[in-house]
Amino acid sequence: MPHVEMEGVTKAFGAVTVIPPLDLMIDKGEFLVLVGPSGCGKTTTLRMLAGLEEVSGGTIRIGGRDVTHLRPGARDCAMVFQNYALYPHMTVRENIGYAMRVHGTPRATIAERVEEASRLLGLEPYLDRKPRMLSGGQRQRVAIGRALVRHPEVFLFDEPLSNLDAKLRVEMRTEIKLLQRRLGTTAVYVTHDQVEAMTMADRVVVMRAGVIEQAADPITLYEKPANRFVANFIGSPAMNFLSARLADGSVVTDGQVLPLAPEDAARLGPRESIVFGIRPEHMRSSEHQASLTFGAEAVEPLGPHTLVLGRLGGERVTAQVDPRFPVAAGQPCTVPVDMTQAHFFDPDTGLRL
Amino acid sequence: MSAGLSQDRIKHAFLWPAFLLVLAISLFPLIYALIVSFQSVRLVPPLPPRFVGFDNYAEILQSARFWGSMRVTATITLASVALQYVLGFALALALHHNVPGASLYRVTFLLPMFLAPVGVALIARMIFHPFLGPVNDLFTTLGFGHVEFLTRAGPAIAVLVTIEVWQWTPFVTLLMLAGLQSLPHEVFEAAKVDDISPWRRFWDITFPMLLPLSVAVVFIRLVEGFKVIDTVFVLTGGGPGTATETLTLFAYNEGFKKFNLGMTSALSFTFLFVVIVFGTIYLALAQRLVRRVT
Numbered sequence: 001m002p003h004v005e006m007e008g009v010t011k012a013f014g015a016v017t018v019i020p021p022l023d024l025m026i027d028k029g030e031f032l033v034l035v036g037p038s039g040c041g042k043t044t045t046l047r048m049l050a051g052l053e054e055v056s057g058g059t060i061r062i063g064g065r066d067v068t069h070l071r072p073g074a075r076d077c078a079m080v081f082q083n084y085a086l087y088p089h090m091t092v093r094e095n096i097g098y099a100m101r102v103h104g105t106p107r108a109t110i111a112e113r114v115e116e117a118s119r120l121l122g123l124e125p126y127l128d129r130k131p132r133m134l135s136g137g138q139r140q141r142v143a144i145g146r147a148l149v150r151h152p153e154v155f156l157f158d159e160p161l162s163n164l165d166a167k168l169r170v171e172m173r174t175e176i177k178l179l180q181r182r183l184g185t186t187a188v189y190v191t192h193d194q195v196e197a198m199t200m201a202d203r204v205v206v207m208r209a210g211v212i213e214q215a216a217d218p219i220t221l222y223e224k225p226a227n228r229f230v231a232n233f234i235g236s237p238a239m240n241f242l243s244a245r246l247a248d249g250s251v252v253t254d255g256q257v258l259p260l261a262p263e264d265a266a267r268l269g270p271r272e273s274i275v276f277g278i279r280p281e282h283m284r285s286s287e288h289q290a291s292l293t294f295g296a297e298a299v300e301p302l303g304p305h306t307l308v309l310g311r312l313g314g315e316r317v318t319a320q321v322d323p324r325f326p327v328a329a330g331q332p333c334t335v336p337v338d339m340t341q342a343h344f345f346d347p348d349t350g351l352r353l
Numbered sequence: 354m355s356a357g358l359s360q361d362r363i364k365h366a367f368l369w370p371a372f373l374l375v376l377a378i379s380l381f382p383l384i385y386a387l388i389v390s391f392q393s394v395r396l397v398p399p400l401p402p403r404f405v406g407f408d409n410y411a412e413i414l415q416s417a418r419f420w421g422s423m424r425v426t427a428t429i430t431l432a433s434v435a436l437q438y439v440l441g442f443a444l445a446l447a448l449h450h451n452v453p454g455a456s457l458y459r460v461t462f463l464l465p466m467f468l469a470p471v472g473v474a475l476i477a478r479m480i481f482h483p484f485l486g487p488v489n490d491l492f493t494t495l496g497f498g499h500v501e502f503l504t505r506a507g508p509a510i511a512v513l514v515t516i517e518v519w520q521w522t523p524f525v526t527l528l529m530l531a532g533l534q535s536l537p538h539e540v541f542e543a544a545k546v547d548d549i550s551p552w553r554r555f556w557d558i559t560f561p562m563l564l565p566l567s568v569a570v571v572f573i574r575l576v577e578g579f580k581v582i583d584t585v586f587v588l589t590g591g592g593p594g595t596a597t598e599t600l601t602l603f604a605y606n607e608g609f610k611k612f613n614l615g616m617t618s619a620l621s622f623t624f625l626f627v628v629i630v631f632g633t634i635y636l637a638l639a640q641r642l643v644r645r646v647t
Contacts, residue, residue, distance in 0.1 A: 079543065088562065
């Protein structure tokens with residue numbers, strides 16, 4: 001039985017429906033990440049789970065218990081907020097222990113759990129400081145500690161790393177992931193950062209306009225995106241999409257002919273109109289190799305590899321090539337294409353073919 | 354060198370007018386009043402001013418009327434500010450949590466603050482009139498005894514406190530509401546998720562976070578409250594006897610009823626001294642409290 005169940009959950013603000021009926025099952029101990037562009041309803045979904053937002057319809061169950069209309073405090077969730085939401089007038093120790101103190105947990109237990117959490121999060125030197133005397137990363141650790149000590153059924157994270165600098169974000173995401181795995185607590189994590197989603201999640205839910213576009217493990221999401229939106233959203237730099245047609249076992253785009261891998265040729269057959277998708281990092285040599293020539297407009301050396309940005313017909317193309325690849329801005333550029341990694345989408349529905 | 358000198362002169366040209374203006378408008382009256390407070394100046398009968406040293410101050414400190422007015426002022430101020438704070442904060446909380454019709458209340462609650470205190474006092478005199486006022490009508494209807502609101506010391510002070518509270522609670526509400534709205538709402542959401550009851554949320558989170566603002570609001574109201582004169586003047590004139598005479602009214606009576614300007618000046622400075630002492634003690638205590646809590 002799933003640990004957290006959302007069944008036909010909807011949310012409307014006045015006449016505007018932001019979440020059409022949504023179904024989501026989360027297993028016990030699973031690390032689930034909700035990801036999508038801003039305004040896609042991921043935070044609203046999380047807040048409905050927390051009880052901070054009233055649902056307009058549907059049912060939410062946690063551990064088999066119907067919590068749809070319970071107040072936030074009765075759901076046994078612990079939440080970590082984007083801007084930490086620490087109590088500014090309490091020390092780190094008081095912040096972490098506050099909820100337990102209010103609920104009458106014995107002093108010895110509080111002290112023990114605060115100590116345990118602070119050891120786990122490296123907060124011991126700061127226990128008697130106020131939040132304003134801490135850095136962003138330390139504050140977020142306190143917020144996580146405050147959630148940890150409650151031993152909740154579910155952890156809820158609302159973009160907890162977006163206020164941190166890039167380096168700290170990378171460190172913290174590993175820490176959170178390890179911590180969650182060690183505790184085995186079910187976690188729901190909201191982010192707009194697809195890298196964060198891919199690196200942390202057992203399963204990623206990609207949302208757009210309140211609708212789940214695809215829910216799958218990170219590798220499936222990357223290798224077999226269900227539609228053009230997911231293909232575009234997952235992966236950085238984003239996938240290239242070229243209008244094409246299929247004829248004689250080849251992709252024909254802008255007059256260039258790229259032979260298909262045999263299984264794709266057999267599966268897809270000839271088609272008048274199709275969207276050919278290829279990731280920049282798959283513009284490389286392979287046994288089923290084709291080549292593509294486009295006008296290079298800019299060259300961005302990143303060190304380990306170089307990005308070539310350009311146009312083919314009217315469409316933008318990005319290729320990821322070796323640093324020593326011979327290319328110059330303003331010149332035509334021919335890159336190899338690994339046709340085993342090609343993706344095809346229906347031009348009308350955007351669905352994967 | 355010469356350029357430096359001329360710049361030096363320009364500096365004086367800019368500084369002196371401002372300095373003289375401040376001297377004339379603000380410092381001169383203060384210093385003049387201070388000098389007068391050491392003199393015996395009577396307009397009726399007109400006598401030449403005579404230097405008397407600290408005689409005026411000594412007389413004030415020995416006068417029972419002065420200590421009486423101190424007690425009256427302190428009673429009215431402390432009682433009314435305490436009530437204003439509690440009521441004002443409660444109303445601000447209600448408005449903050451959007452009780453139905455909050456926007457209507459928001460406007461009506463602020464109205465008393467915009468009225469002239471003299472007008473308020475005149476209305477209050479009608480309402481609390483011993484024979485014609487609606488309050489006594491109500492009391493009689495409910496079977497309570499008839500109360501001489503303005504002619505007995507206790508009820509008169511209670512009426513003055515009531516008026517102060519009525520007029521100035523909106524001020525506290527306004528500032529506390531602004532304070533409430535500036536608090537980060539995630540903190541309260543975090544508390545909700547952690548199952549902290551509204552009562553505990555108020556005492557453990559809202560109240561401490563607004564303590565610095567509360568200290569400032571109460572301070573403003575205390576200083577303002579100490580200066581109360583118009584309502585007392587209109588409502589009771591300090592009576593019965595001097596039972597409701599405040600410090601400012603006492604000073605006014607000395608100056609404009611007895612035309613004893615030396616004494617009035619000395620009273621004003623004593624008043625200033627009292628406010629400064631009260632204010633300093635209050636701020637010192639409040640600061641220690643704020644530092645401990647926040």
